Amino acid sequence: MIFRELGKTREKIPAVGLGTWAIGGGMIEDSSRDDEGLEALRLGLDLGMTMIDTAEMYGAGHSEEIVARVLKDWRKPVYLASKVSASHFAYDDVLRSAQKSLDRLRVKTMDLYQLHWPNSQIPITETMRAMEKLVRDGLTRHIGVSNFSVDQMKAAQSALSRETIVSNQVEYSLVDRSIEDDVLPYCQKEGLAVIAYSPLGQGKIPRGRGGPFKVLDEVAVSHGKSRSQVALNWVLRKDSVVTIPKALDKGHVKENAEVVGWTLNGGELEKLDKAFPLL
Numbered sequence: 399m400i401f402r403e404l405g406k407t408r409e410k411i412p413a414v415g416l417g418t419w420a421i422g423g424g425m426i427e428d429s430s431r432d433d434e435g436l437e438a439l440r441l442g443l444d445l446g447m448t449m450i451d452t453a454e455m456y457g458a459g460h461s462e463e464i465v466a467r468v469l470k471d472w473r474k475p476v477y478l479a480s481k482v483s484a485s486h487f488a489y490d491d492v493l494r495s496a497q498k499s500l501d502r503l504r505v506k507t508m509d510l511y512q513l514h515w516p517n518s519q520i521p522i523t524e525t526m527r528a529m530e531k532l533v534r535d536g537l538t539r540h541i542g543v544s545n546f547s548v549d550q551m552k553a554a555q556s557a558l559s560r561e562t563i564v565s566n567q568v569e570y571s572l573v574d575r576s577i578e579d580d581v582l583p584y585c586q587k588e589g590l591a592v593i594a595y596s597p598l599g600q601g602k603i604p605r606g607r608g609g610p611f612k613v614l615d616e617v618a619v620s621h622g623k624s625r626s627q628v629a630l631n632w633v634l635r636k637d638s639v640v641t642i643p644k645a646l647d648k649g650h651v652k653e654n655a656e657v658v659g660w661t662l663n664g665g666e667l668e669k670l671d672k673a674f675p676l677l
């Protein structure tokens with residue numbers, strides 16, 4: 399695994415971490431695949447993907463409970479990130495949500511606590527006051543945002559009196575390159591890490607058929623890699639990006655751990671750019 403700096407924190411996080419949406423359920427709790435989820439996360443950690451991203455929303459908290467079960471037997475460092483839902487951005491709600499997440503995760507502190515989606519109904523100053531209290535009280539070490547536009551990142555940073563936003567978690571993959579317009583350049587300029595979610599287009603990339611996917615397959619064959627591995631390597635071609643694919647299948651987990659340590663050459667990047675244009 400290779401490690402990249404989380405924003406300007408001088409802390410290193412793995413370029414590939416572990417997403418947990420649908421591990422423990424999606425919008426509602428689903429325990430039917432808990433064992434598979436536990437095994438996939440344990441394997442991912444063993445293979446060096448030592449950042450876990452979860453959220454209070456995932457499986458209505460059950461995802462965090464599964465992460466806790468994994469961490470119970472894990473003795474080495476893990477970078478632990480969770481998120482507060484946009485409906486909980488009022489001051490007291492943020493504090494309550496964070497404590498509930500910590501209780502479910504069975505830890506005293508998180509490394510990164512993120513605002514899951516922007517919420518224009520609640521002043522960002524109020525939400526950020528609560529986030530700074532969490533840092534002051536040692537409940538999270540860093541503050542991040544997710545799905546924030548450039549203007550929303552600026553407003554969120556201005557609302558903070560002492561802390562700095564270290565990351566923006568946003569969708570980024572060959573099939574959704576929209577952050578290249580402004581969010582990615584802004585994060586690069588300001589030194590925020592981009593945590594790329596849905597890097598496999600929620601499965602659209604491994605399943606895709608037709609023209610662009612043929613190009614992807616050609617590149618994959620020339621490297622002796624799968625198309626998903628090429629797609630993840632492509633996301634990581636920018637230094638400020640780390641990514642968090644989600645995989646329940648153990649073969650997928652193994653593949654995802656092997657997407658770094660090799661690079662796509664200029665000609666291949668050009669071919670992929672043409673096949674999967676920025677729309």
Ligand code: NAP
Nearest residue numbers: 417418419595596597598599600604643644645646647650
């Ligand atoms: P994703 O990682 O792009 O795709 C997941 C799908 O790809 C699953 O069906 C998985 O199958 C499959 N897959 C994984 N690795 C594969 C491989 N090597 N070969 C073939 N198929 C593979 O989508 P995602 O779950 O939406 O995104 C990842 C994580 O980002 C989430 O789990 C979550 O933590 C985070 N996220 C955050 C937000 C946000 O608003 N902040 C939104 C969406 C997602 P199996 O499970 O069967 O292995």
